[in-house]
Amino acid sequence: MQQQRRQTVRRSASGARRFLKRNVGVALGVTAAAAVLGAAPSASAGTGHADRGSVVTDVTTVAKFDFAAGEIPENITVDPDGSVTLSLLGSCAVCQRTHGPELMHISASGERTVLATGQVGEAISGNTRGSDGTVYYSVWAPGNAARNGVYKLLADGAPQRIAALPADTGPNGLAIDPTGRTLYIADSLKGIIWSVPAAGGPATPWLTDAALAPVPTEALPVGANGLRFHNGALWISNFNKGTLLRVPVTPAGTAAPIHVVTGGLPNIDDLSFLTPRSDVVFAAQNGSSSQNGPDRVVVIYPSGTYKPVLTSADGLASPSATAVRGDRLYITDGGVPEPHDPKLQTGRINFAALLANAAH
Template sequence: MKRHPRLAAVATATTALAMLAAGPASAGDPTVSDPRVVDHFDFAAGQTPENIALEPDGSADLTFAFARQVARVTEDGTTTVLATLPEITDPQTPNLGAAIVSGIARAHDGTLYVNYATGTAETGVWRIGPDGGAPEQIAQLPADGFPNGLALDEKCRTLYAADSAHGVVWSVPLDGGTPTVWADDAALRPTAELPFGANGLKIHGGAVWVSNSAHATLLRIPVEEDRTAGPIETRATGLTGIDDFAFTGHGDTALAARAMDSKLELVRSDGTHKTVLTGADGLANPTSVAVRAKTVHVPSAAYFATQDPDPNLLLARISKNKN
């Protein structure tokens, strides 16, 4: 079977990136164990899970990238489609040419926000009500951009979106309106070899954290008192194929999805890292991570499978992390 369009032209270039050696094990590392796949999805129907947000009951809200759907998966593996983004007649999405739903964020009242990349005026942030239903576009982003990771600062009523094509972070008012470029730096840019720069995005510890797939890095951008972006800090390197990520506790230890290599990487606060799950555990090009209490959720999109692609949702146990 041919590879799916997403990043297909990029696969060879990614493998050429050098990977730094992982650091030694630490006594303070959280452990990830007992992985199990709770549901398998339909690759042919475009049910390639790109991003994840968790519900209070432990259910996972997933964006099915090429199906243009947002679906909810319970911990016992029951999947329900909540909404479908509008079909685009002639999508011109950069690097792909297909319309995809990417990042997702959840408000406390259950409202969902998703990024939609289309190459048209429909590119931007869309809102889905707590009960599902028809999505509504609340902000338009550049048609030649690629909105990817998405995070919500509900206290400041602001959404942050990583743009993989332009290599910037956008700030979007929660009520909708005109987005502004919040962070713009060479550390966020794509490269000629890998045209996907800023990718995953999380708000954590007074900062916006961003992964850069092209540079294989994890970045921290402090949020200043006036809400502007501070100087970008490179917190980890050598994370070849990094997509999205999530933090394990109150510190800066994170779990990062390495899509190309079908690995889940533990990234310590000092920047060293080690692999904790692989394809042997059920990963198939993992795209994102979510952690709540003692459970880690890892969606796999199987974008680069050459035969029998297995997009799925994997759950595992994670120990408490003191870091």
């Protein structure tokens, strides 16, 4: 019996080491002094439940926004220099504001710069960054074929539409492949993933499937939402169906069969990965539009199991996206329900707790 227990312990330790190597890797080497946009903790910041068992600790609010002015964070890209690029929804169908959307850059020191603006009635939804530093973003302009589509910022900072999408589509999450040649756009209304040459050109349906479609009976019919290109596959969240999907990209650039990573996560929004090599996911669940969807961030393990790591007790208010840089997790909060509290939060990732939870 003792020999069996020793063998079990050795197998558990071996599995933990494999998980650590595969899913944490270089992340354990990041410094504890990772910059948080140069801001001090907010007086209204959540506690982060900073005990040794918490996967995310030291939650702070590093930027607040004006909901009445349409500053409603939707999507986030963390840049190599520690700055962030945020999509601000403005006058979207859900928020019913009277201001246009913005694409905003916040430097590591906290300086804010508006990179691009949209028109009232539109939403700037997804954004991403090419390896050459080019910023791309989606404009969801309902019924307006002259505006709906994918844009990029030119070298002089001017916006340019590089691909048009039909007026009845809902361009949302945006991802770029590692070569920097192809952009992918999640269509939240049609159940389509579109592809676009990053240099500009026609948008073509890359994948159409019922697994990407919205649920028509929902108060807010939104299907494919968050989108990331990671480890040779597109990872897609379906907001209404509460699923996280993985679609491998074949050598020919086509879509392989869809794999359902997990389900049971109503209002799952955008997502990010622990490290470039890891399939451990941090996903936002946005509770602003459904009684069934809680405000929380969950960690999803490669097995498909998941665990809430942040909730409304940590100050979450309509969380819409996550991003990771080093040991720092970033969360955008739309703040849609009253009292409106749109903001950008960060927390510290506890890799030891992440590993311990995976082992169980």
